[in-house]
Amino acid sequence: MKKAADYRKILGMITNEQVLSLEQAAIRIPSSSFKEHELADYLANYMFDMGLEVEMMEVQHPTQPDKKSRQPIGRLKGTGEGPSLMLNGHMDPGVEMSGWTVDPYGAKFEDGWIWGMGAHDDKGGVVAAICAVEAIKRSGTELKGDILLCPVIAHKYGGAGTRALVKKGVLTDYCINMEHSANTIANVCVGIVMIRIKTRSPDLFFRYSAEAKAKYFNAIEQQCEIMRRIGTSLEPLPPGGWLRFTPHPELPGFPTLTFDTIHKEHYYHPSYTGMPTRECEMCFQIRTVPGQTLENIRADVKRLLEQIRADRPNLQYKLTIPASGEDDPWYMEPMDVPKDNPLVVALVDGQRIASNEEPSVGAAMRIGNVGDGNILVALGIPTVQYGPGDIRIYKEWPTPDERVKLDDLVIAAKAVAYASYRMCG
Numbered sequence: 463m464k465k466a467a468d469y470r471k472i473l474g475m476i477t478n479e480q481v482l483s484l485e486q487a488a489i490r491i492p493s494s495s496f497k498e499h500e501l502a503d504y505l506a507n508y509m510f511d512m513g514l515e516v517e518m519m520e521v522q523h524p525t526q527p528d529k530k531s532r533q534p535i536g537r538l539k540g541t542g543e544g545p546s547l548m549l550n551g552h553m554d555p556g557v558e559m560s561g562w563t564v565d566p567y568g569a570k571f572e573d574g575w576i577w578g579m580g581a582h583d584d585k586g587g588v589v590a591a592i593c594a595v596e597a598i599k600r601s602g603t604e605l606k607g608d609i610l611l612c613p614v615i616a617h618k619y620g621g622a623g624t625r626a627l628v629k630k631g632v633l634t635d636y637c638i639n640m641e642h643s644a645n646t647i648a649n650v651c652v653g654i655v656m657i658r659i660k661t662r663s664p665d666l667f668f669r670y671s672a673e674a675k676a677k678y679f680n681a682i683e684q685q686c687e688i689m690r691r692i693g694t695s696l697e698p699l700p701p702g703g704w705l706r707f708t709p710h711p712e713l714p715g716f717p718t719l720t721f722d723t724i725h726k727e728h729y730y731h732p733s734y735t736g737m738p739t740r741e742c743e744m745c746f747q748i749r750t751v752p753g754q755t756l757e758n759i760r761a762d763v764k765r766l767l768e769q770i771r772a773d774r775p776n777l778q779y780k781l782t783i784p785a786s787g788e789d790d791p792w793y794m795e796p797m798d799v800p801k802d803n804p805l806v807v808a809l810v811d812g813q814r815i816a817s818n819e820e821p822s823v824g825a826a827m828r829i830g831n832v833g834d835g836n837i838l839v840a841l842g843i844p845t846v847q848y849g850p851g852d853i854r855i856y857k858e859w860p861t862p863d864e865r866v867k868l869d870d871l872v873i874a875a876k877a878v879a880y881a882s883y884r885m886c887g
């Protein structure tokens with residue numbers, strides 16, 4: 463009974479005014495990828511004033527060594543007798559698009575809606591998590607396990623901030639990855655792998671010998687043939703085709719691919735530097751389903767390319783998976799955390815209490831998306847993706863006029879406060 467009283471006390475600490483004011487403050491501080499420092503400082507001070515242990519951590523840009531940003535880690539200490547929980551959400555919003563009808567940094571609040579860049583992706587999630595921990599702290603409730611508040615940088619760079627936490631050994635037993643899911647509990651999410659294929663052909667011009675021509679297969683046409691055999695962007699790959707997978711009931715339509723880049727220089731091209739290159743490079747990505755491994759995907763692509771070569775012996779290719787090598791920031795494993803995992807159960811109960819509605823668990827509201835949580839699940843840390851913000855209100859996502867309901871933010875803060883206390887209390 464003591465616990466029930468604690469929950470009520472904690473949840474009673476969360477107010478609309480507190481959530482709205484932090485959300486508006488966060489939206490008003492621009493924080494695009496690797497320019498999050500001002501928001502990082504603001505949140506660090508906020509967490510320090512709450513009474514958390516706060517440390518600031520620098521994170522280097524993955525490809526530009528002179529570029530860096532920073533992210534705070536706030537810790538609400540427990541006695542060390544219980545499991546620890548990370549609340550992780552990214553500070554960098556999407557790219558600013560044209561078409562906004564309000565100031566993207568104005569944080570307009572009208573008819574219960576808060577408008578602005580990152581309103582729910584992912585400042586809303588970060589704010590809900592901070593308000594949840596603030597409520598626990600202010601209630602004076604003792605915890606057994608630590609709660610770590612991790613507003614991270616550079617989600618848009620493949621989770622560079624979260625990868626930096628991992629590298630530094632900042633790990634917990636469980637994690638809630640705050641990501642807009644219309645407050646549904648996403649225990650299943652797709653993964654992502656980028657694949658690079660270079661093709662090569664001998665230099666051959668309009669006068670050629672029959673012998674040279676017999677060995678020729680234009681590098682661009684090689685890619686055309688490869689792409690034809692791989693499939694069509696945004697068309698689900700069929701089971702039983704070249705890519706092996708078991709369809710996942712939560713992820714209909716996946717795996718799916720998109721072709722992302724194709725490039726070859728020639729004298730017709732404005733970037734032509736004097737010599738046509740022999741190589742044509744193409745990159746595509748696959749959003750994968752649980753059960754697909756890097757090794758299997760590598761073997762599948764290789765087998766397909768060898769089949770093409772059996773038909774067209776002049777095919778010359780070089781395959782790289784993941785596209786940027788072993789440390790590819792855009793390689794993320796798919797995730798599938800059992801519904802009976804204590805974290806899922808705790809968050810379901812928290813969501814039910816906070817919303818007075820039956821929560822929904824599953825992939826539906828995160829379908830096709832990856833979150834930094836994918837990185838943590840791959841390390842064996844049970845993680846769910848959860849947060850306020852329903853992208854079904856927009857025609858497409860990403861979008862201008864991003865907005866979130868204050869009520870949904872408050873529900874998320876309460877649900878996370880409940881789950882955090884239940885896991886760590």
Ligand SMILES: [Zn+2]
Pocket residue numbers: 552583584617641642
């Ligand atoms: Zn996000």
